[in-house]
Amino acid sequence: MGEEIKVIVFKLGSEEYGIEVDKVQTIERMLSITRVPKTYTFVKGVINLRGVVIPVIDLRGRFGLEEAEYTDQTRIIIVAVNEMEVGFIVDSANDVIDLHTDRIETPPEVVGGIKAKYLDGVAKIGDDRLLIMLNLSEVLSKNEIIQLESLEE
Amino acid sequence: MDMNQYLTMFIDESNDHLQSLNENMLLLEGSPNDLSIVQVIFRSAHTLKGMAATMGFEDLAALTHQMENVLDLVRNEKLTMQDFIFDTLFKGLDALESMVQDITEGGDGKADVSEIVTSLQAIVRGEAPSTKGSGEDVKASTSTSAAKINTAIQLDEFQYSVLNQSIADGHRVLYLDIHIRENCQLKAVRAYMVFDLLERSGEVVKSSPSAQDIEQEKFDHSFSLYYITLKDPAELESQILNVSEIDKVTVMKLDQESLLQMCQLGLTSQEAAAAVEAPSKENSSQGAASQADAKEQTEPKQTSPAAEAKTPAKTGGAAPSRTIRVDIERLDVLMNLFSELLIDRVRLEQLASEVQNHALTETVEHMSRVSSDLQDIVMKLRMVPVDTVFNRFPRMIRDLAKSLDKKVDLIITGADTELDRTVIDEIGDPLVHLLRNAVDHGIEPIAERISSGKPETGTVNLRAFHSGNHVFIEIEEDGRGIYRDKILKTALKKGVVTEEQASAMSDEEVHQLLFAPGFSTAEKISDVSGRGVGLDVVKAKITSLGGQVTIYSTPGKGTNFSVQLPLTLSIIAAMLVKMGSEKYAIPLSSIVETGIVRKEQIRTVHGNRMIEFRGQHIPLISLSRIFNIKDFDENAEAETEIIVIHKCERLAALAIDEFIGQNEIVLKSLGKYLPQIKGISGATILGDGQVALILDPNVFIK
Known part of the structure; x- marks a missing residue:
């Protein structure tokens, strides 16, 4: 049986994505980011979030999408998964919705250019809105990073 | 009854007692006829037994009980200590230690101790191990x-x-x-x-x-x-x-007399066990009474009959210590909070210097002074004497020397030298390794020592002392020393160095070869050391703690392993530098000096850029190139600032854009997500709230 969950909705380009609210610590406006050299291109650097140093990654870069200019709408979503705290840079984040897990369907192979393994599923909300649920542990998986690294070299 | 609240106390106190048992047993081994030491040992064993019984660790209590019986005989001069008795008691102690360890790790402290119990009982029956069963x-x-x-x-x-x-x-x-x-x-x-x-x-x-x-x-x-x-x-x-x-x-x-005699012996232990039983029941009803009370109630009862029977016993216990136990986590929280404060202090200092208000500046200066005092105290709270690591060594050396059939004296000095708790926790294993090496490879077998005119008993000096912002721990033995040729031969054989390199190496460099991965000089692989995974692991561990190991050795005379460790790991003094728009911190401990070089002073040797520094040529390292810094390039400047850094004896210069100044910085980790980045050891938060990365200069010097 499914259950009602709360989901933070954010945007990358024209697609809408969702992260379960209990995995999100806070949502911040853009902060000054200190570049960290010699790491993956999608890692934008580290920020000081109330005394804690947290790495920030550009989610567009992580999914191999074209990176965009930061605007007033750009947000950093701080998530905590597997004892890791990471900030995601997203185009905008301004909605929290209730979602029934039964409405989440298995995703097709590729959604909006993102591989299915990063996704938990796709939920239809309203008449023509599709919400793509992210699989955070896959997104932050280190194995994947090591593979990426070897590709880059 | 919920014993959990007492469990940590039990573990702490058990460890204390085990430690004191170990120490006193060693003392007793030195002077087997000193009954006052036996009294102290007996009391420790007895308290331990009582505590274990109260907490329901039956095996622990049973084994302690048997050891107590042996000690009781010794105490009453019915048994004289002999080698095999010591060995059995030490075996018992080891078993106790592993049981307490098991309890610490959440186990139930059960272990099969029947073998030791049997041999202890044999001793009590007055049997030597050889005449067992007669x-x-x-x-x-x-x-x-x-x-x-x-x-x-x-x-x-x-x-x-x-x-x-x-x-x-x-x-x-x-x-x-x-x-x-x-x-x-x-x-x-x-x-x-x-x-x-x-x-x-x-x-x-x-x-x-x-x-x-x-x-x-x-x-x-x-x-x-x-x-x-x-x-x-x-x-x-x-x-x-x-x-x-x-x-x-x-x-x-x-007859009445012999009955009484027997009962007194029996009673000392019996009554004590009963006494422990009783308060523990009280505890369960009241819940609040501490276990220490139970222990105190037991002790007077236990000692009195013994004291009557014997000459007035020395009360071996030290004066009540004026300390409290604090959970290390609380200290970490305190440390973190203080770090936050330190960041704000830097920020305030910066603001005050901008505002130029006299009263504000004065207040901020006062606050700075108070906070540096506070920093000292907070740091001191986390300091633990190295004794907590050293105290297990005498026992280890004794066993080791015995198993290798060597005679070794371990002399410990400066055991009260203090080090940060985090360092203490990590330094134990490397030191064990170095000590084992000293006894196994350093000290010669007795025959060899005598033939080379040395005293039969080898000496291992374990010294700890402060020097500047560092603590040094030295392990020095008067053994055979390190022979350059021997090391080079092995190194060549194992392909660690080439013939050409070998002949050009200084003695110092040759000694450092001992730390090369996969290097082991022992001709024979012994079970003590020489498994080939040795010293490189030691070195890696010490380096990860921000320390260094140096070897001084005179062939035939002995070897000194000197371990240099930082006093603390969480707040360091650093030089802040600017690279274009980016800021970096360089630990002061690795900086030799700062300076300026003109472009024409930079030479190119084999494609590497070098500068002359105090009569020698050192490489000039381009940080901007290594870190891909886009808005600074020292090649475009006519004059460039440099920081000369060192790793042991080797030097190198880092080309930088601009000095900001010297500051106390708080070490922060980069988080678990990022993989280890070469050349960066962590991050810190500056006064303006920006994050600056901390360089690890050791990586730049090869």
């Missing part, structure tokens, strides 16, 4: 048999008074020790027949094991009992021997 000397004298009874049967006060009364009434009180044949199939039946026989003509007051256990065959071929009768002992003996499959019967007649 048991001929049972009748030897009242005192030894009394001692035997002490372990076998403990009388409570009621039983004692019954026996005492019977003697007074003219009954015979006998102590019987009955052995059933080893090959007996139905020993419980035979035992029952003996009991049946006895009860026809008298009364069994107490038996060990209990009658119930005997019925269920929970005994090894022998049992003993107190018996009141009117019968003649000799007649009784022959009657019992008539029961088939009875191997041997020992009957001993007791």
